[in-house]
Amino acid sequence: MTDNYHHGDLKNALIQAGLAILSQEGVQALSLRKVAKHAGVSHAAPYSHFTDKQALIAAIATEGYKKLYEQVSAVAVHYQADPRSQLIETAWAYVQFAIDTPDHFKITFSGIVEREHDYPDYVEQAQKNFALIVEVIESCQRQNILQQGDSELLMVSIWSGLHGLIHLLLGNQLPSKLLNRVSAREILLFQLNHFFVGDTP
Amino acid sequence: MTDNYHHGDLKNALIQAGLAILSQEGVQALSLRKVAKHAGVSHAAPYSHFTDKQALIAAIATEGYKKLYEQVSAVAVHYQADPRSQLIETAWAYVQFAIDTPDHFKITFSGIVEREHDYPDYVEQAQKNFALIVEVIESCQRQNILQQGDSELLMVSIWSGLHGLIHLLLGNQLPSKLLNRVSAREILLFQLNHFFVGDTP
DNA sequence: GTGAAATCTTTACACCGTCAAGTTTGTGGG
DNA sequence: CCCACAAACTTGACGGTGTAAAGATTTCAC
Incomplete structure (x- = not known):
């Protein structure tokens, strides 16, 4: 496991990252790319778990x-x-x-x-x-x-x-x-x- | 007057364009660039009348x-x-x-x-x-x-x-x-x- | 073990807000 | 009258955004 693939529970990690951004920077700053970066994952990775x-x-x-x-x-x-x-x-x-x-x-x-x-x-x-x-x-x-x-x-x-x-x-x-x-x-x-x-x- | 410069009342035209977009496409679709285009003006023109x-x-x-x-x-x-x-x-x-x-x-x-x-x-x-x-x-x-x-x-x-x-x-x-x-x-x-x-x- | 499915990366595109620099137009003082 | 200056607008550029497509890697069922 190269630490890059198969994060484990990325879906939940993304939600948690979203919550962190939400509480720190507000709803305006909530973007998919920022959520992905916050979870240590490429910017398109969320699309494996969320259609949108x-x-x-x-x-x-x-x-x-x-x-x-x-x-x-x-x-x-x-x-x-x-x-x-x-x-x-x-x-x-x-x-x-x-x-x-x-x-x-x-x-x-x-x-x-x-x-x-x-x-x-x-x-x-x-x-x-x-x-x-x-x-x-x-x-x-x-x-x-x-x-x-x-x-x-x-x-x-x-x-x-x-x-x-x-x-x-x-x-x-x-x-x-x-x-x-x-x-x-x-x-x-x-x-x-x-x-x-x-x-x- | 080349019809390009000095629109006349662009500030108000932008507000009206915004209202039109708002009623047709909703709040999600409201962007400065779209408002500018709708008013027949370049994408940075709004910055002459609105700071933001x-x-x-x-x-x-x-x-x-x-x-x-x-x-x-x-x-x-x-x-x-x-x-x-x-x-x-x-x-x-x-x-x-x-x-x-x-x-x-x-x-x-x-x-x-x-x-x-x-x-x-x-x-x-x-x-x-x-x-x-x-x-x-x-x-x-x-x-x-x-x-x-x-x-x-x-x-x-x-x-x-x-x-x-x-x-x-x-x-x-x-x-x-x-x-x-x-x-x-x-x-x-x-x-x-x-x-x-x-x-x- | 091997192929398929799931997961993630990379690349690419169109759109967005905003800034800087340049162009055009109206205006007021000489 | 004209000319410098200010206001209004354009053009071009930058970084950020959502998302689609294609490729790489891993896991899993058989």
């Missing part, structure tokens, strides 16, 4: 969903006994993931998927995350902490608020005037409060 | 904010007498802008602005839009349709829901199962209802 740059991005995005699921589900288990805290803290886990690794978050939710059939792994992980949040919401509904009715509609509404907050935060589109006054967590709590029964305006 | 590709994008984004302001303020005036409808319809105008010209919307809200000082026009238009929505919300507060208190905090919460919904819509990240059941407008109304006083869960 899109495919690499999809794999990185899938990884993002997996990591997000780990963190969110851990929080969900921890607050199992208290559905209200469970909803708040799982939502907060989303925000934290976005703040900690903004570029990974951006890629994960950048909407790479035009045709869902192209990246089944990605779709699977997305649905898994979706289902997890729906479960949290349904457990809130069972305890009458959230209103009864279409849990997916409720989920999308709450999820939208979450995503919008993150998107505005990462895009520097919230007036710093406001951010000096209230923290991201306070905004999140303020948002969520409008959905809880009883805590209404 | 970023600067062109900022100009296009600024244009997006202007167009958005026109549409939203027109709706705001139309529903002046009814603050509740005013909030609903201005929010819906946002969603429509995003659905009608998704790539222009994406660029406008892609968070190009790292240093706010770089593109003062962009920041100005952003703040103008922000202020407009805050006004709508404050007029709702005056009529006790929305809760009293920090209007900017309230605005950011509602705005987050709006942006999140749009982001998930444009990113194809809402389950089609749900979208077959409820329309984007119904999701928006469902969201907004949680903020109105009296219409509480």
Whole structure:
């Protein structure tokens, strides 16, 4: 083995290299050639494992969903006994993931998927995350902490608020005037409060 | 005048060319060279009017904010007498802008602005839009349709829901199962209802 | 062991952003 | 009037990018 051929687990190494570049130089700097160089491999080597740059991005995005699921589900288990805290803290886990690794978050939710059939792994992980949040919401509904009715509609509404907050935060589109006054967590709590029964305006 | 030099209003022509490419081929295909060719000009000509590709994008984004302001303020005036409808319809105008010209919307809200000082026009238009929505919300507060208190905090919460919904819509990240059941407008109304006083869960 | 399949390299091409130098055009001061 | 100067635009070049094709090397099934 000349150390040049048959890296061993290049596919995964490329994903990890992509993540490293993503966290060090941001999403703008993520290129196939740079990923390849970072993995110590020729610039066309990635094409043995990914049909496309899109495919690499999809794999990185899938990884993002997996990591997000780990963190969110851990929080969900921890607050199992208290559905209200469970909803708040799982939502907060989303925000934290976005703040900690903004570029990974951006890629994960950048909407790479035009045709869902192209990246089944990605779709699977997305649905898994979706289902997890729906479960949290349904457990809130069972305890009458959230209103009864279409849990997916409720989920999308709450999820939208979450995503919008993150998107505005990462895009520097919230007036710093406001951010000096209230923290991201306070905004999140303020948002969520409008959905809880009883805590209404 | 050989028709080659001194185009007349190249700066604006480049922005329009960018918008054309954006609507025809999407944000991925937007390149300086293609914009230049589309305007019938050499590939380096844009550098006489924009320091950067970023600067062109900022100009296009600024244009997006202007167009958005026109549409939203027109709706705001139309529903002046009814603050509740005013909030609903201005929010819906946002969603429509995003659905009608998704790539222009994406660029406008892609968070190009790292240093706010770089593109003062962009920041100005952003703040103008922000202020407009805050006004709508404050007029709702005056009529006790929305809760009293920090209007900017309230605005950011509602705005987050709006942006999140749009982001998930444009990113194809809402389950089609749900979208077959409820329309984007119904999701928006469902969201907004949680903020109105009296219409509480 | 041998041939086929998988993995990786090399080469090549078109496109991209950007810079430097040169060319053309409009303009204002003498 | 004209001419120097500034602004607007072209040309050419550089390094980087995605990706396709062809060749080299290794592994693996038979």
